[in-house]
Amino acid sequence: MYEGEIKKLKVEDLAHGGDGVARTKEGIAVFIPLTIPGDLIKAKITKIKKNYAFAKLIEIIEAGKGRKKPPCPVYNDCGGCQLQHLEYKKELELKNNNLQQIIKRIAGIDEYKINEVLAAEDDFRYRNKAQFPLTTKESGEITAGFYKRGSHEVVPYHDCLIQHPLINRILKTTLKELNKREISVYDEETAEGLLRHLVIRVGVCTNQALLIFVTNGNEFKAKENIAEKILAAIPELKGVIQNINNKNTNVIFGKKDIIIRGENYIKEYINKTAYLISARSFFQVNTLQAEKLYNKVLDFLEENNEQKIVDAFSGTGSIALYIAEKAEKVFAVESLKPAVKDGKRNAALNKIKNIKFINGLVEDELAKILAEEKIDSIIFDPPRKGLAEKTIDLLNNLEIEKVIYISCNPATQARDLKKLKGKYRLIEIQGVDMFPNTYHIESVALLKLKNKSGEI
Template identity: 45%
Template sequence: MSKQLPVKKNDYIEALFEDLTHDGNGVMKIDGYPIFVPNALPGEKGKVKIIKTNKKYGFGRLISLVEESPHRQEPPCPIYHDCGGCQIQHMNYEGQLKAKENNVRNVMKRIGKLENVVIHPTLGMDEPWRYRNKSQVPVGLQNGELVAGFYAKRSHEIVDMPYCIIQDKRNDEVVSLVKELCKQHGILPYDEEKHRGVLRHVMVRSAFQTDEIMVVFITKTAELPNKKKIIEAIRTNIPGVKSIVQNVNAKRTNVIFGDETKLLWGEEVIYDSIGQVKFAISARSFYQVNPEQTKVLYDKALDYAQLTGNETVIDAYCGIGTISLFLAQKAKKVYGVEIVPQAIEDAKRNAELNGFRNVEFAVGASEDVIPKWYEEGVQADVLVVDPPRKGCDENLLNTILQMKPKKVVYVSCNPATLARDLHVLEEGGYQTIEVQPVDMFPQTMHVECVAQLFLKEGN
């Protein structure tokens, strides 16, 4: 006989919120049964209406607060409650940093089974607004009007966005101008249901150190109507624009980019730098969206690597070479591997741009390439990983355990998969010394981490 749930749909309950989920919902528990409630903060007591239940957890709607958190604030963004871009603007920044530290601490214990690892307070920003250097907004039609903005929470409905206070101001200006130009020149937005129209997305990249700007039109059609007039208007109105690009995506898909990218005007890349390292950034390049905190993150990775100038380092998941080139400043030799061929082309170009001769890049899966290097006699003193959200491939973890580098530096964008992978490495003879959370995405629940591991004596 199935166990009776402590609550049912349409019940009204009052309880204390204990925690936040990874997507910013408050968590209250009734007889151990978790209920997820948007817009609630830990330490608050609230009245909630149960709107949905299943075997393991339920969902509620906040009716009123009986006790408020000292970290609660009025969200500064006028469309915060409609837009799905941020999750925790209703929490002040001090509270956000603490919540992210708690999140990391909890998963290290629950998933990683790591009780004695030092978890440092989250490294935050002096100014946690206007930090994003890349704006990538879908375009659509609502009530006969062209709109562009982020998707509403849990939907594909576009919330029209006059500005976004986590984006660089110049990105807002470009998106606003492009909307006006499309209206003037009759450029139809893409309709994903009917698979008709022209403009699917607008992407803007702003370089924080050089002030260079790239504008990318992502279209369903091969032609961008009235492109000469549009290019001229952008060049006239946007100081610093160095590159105007079109990407064609004719497929019926939610993937943003198509295979064909063509230069409409200017240069194919813009340049930016993080610390002393310069980067060429193309329309398709992966480049961290918060350059100020990227430097904080990479400085910590470099610190954890403890390089003296005599070490060989392998950078798995190297992307366009951002971490590799940071490491190359202090290492004897750095090997970088990445599965995306375009990223490796960018990495090689960036190494050349900075005059680094001690870096070597290869295309392929880390779990295939690194064992080959090992067979060829490459012995890493330090191995750095910066995997996607799903964490390290199981075969790569096995390769690390076979190669036994003295130090592993793990850069992660997902504390849960980081904790899982650290547990595997601990079982294989490594000790996690410390974990440093870094706030790359203020106003959201995302948190990046850097973990330092040493190979235990006798392994």
């Protein structure tokens, strides 16, 4: 096998990143984007590693069961979605299989209950937040879109099918106003130019929106006039914000926000719980699926209003607020000060008084809480990298009756479950399809403390 070779391959599986997986006669795994299990294809080998290779789809000789024509006209180039060529029922089936395989392969656990992935009622138009990189056409026109697969080249597109419709309306209106003026766009190579990103947030249940201009520096001429024009055209828009990010980085937001016009937050609901969401607040991007996820957490907590619960990596307190009625007291631990501030504001909004918000690292604050309080349950919702070793060690040296572990990265979740399986038994895992048409899946795991004989 050599780079540039055209090979006939049968796709057998789907990798976690969304690529189809075929094997050569020599047993080498080949990863091919835009393919599904059952596809018989011709593919061009693009890169060869020691035990695997990558290829580009050239021709579908015979389509696998569940393949469909992707509805997005820029799907083959845009890197935002990976599974639009799959029927939704098949997508859910493969996501469930992947989740199960990851837990078995990495954690070495196969005795537990796994439920069918909770499907989205609508697999399109679900995202309540969009981050658009900007670029300039040869004509000088400012445009926006998403990064091409595996690159930072912008694929211009203004009607993304997985975004809430209001996001696309605001995007088109904003670009129209920007193009009436001479405004420079940031260039990653030279680190020059003003406009870096447009970020748009929408309250799905309230139809309120927030527009954020991410700029390379404070100077943004005519920003008040631009904001006023957009606000006049879009009544649902509640505020226009400027975020300053003058660092040479791939991180989208800087640390300084300036309100250009209007409010600096929107309101959203998950079930009956209200949330005020600011420009940089963390909030689940699929509001309706977040409700299903949080309801599963409530199910795992069961009926016991005398519990003391820790919500670790609490962000703006979205889970803590949602489960507060099930607890005597909730300790919400979060490292980012602005998120803690948002959490306190949202607790006041909902008249919830049994949450203590703590600003600090989970691996440090958890030990302090457990030294002073008898905690019944801990809910973890860590970033993609999973739990710190210090947190794992703490759990293995204590006896917490119930651990609920939410993850957006099944691989690191499985890694941590493996480290905890001597002390805690995995009872149940529930996948939640927060991101239809992409390879991403959210999962929530229930673990219970084993007794000295190793049983629950």
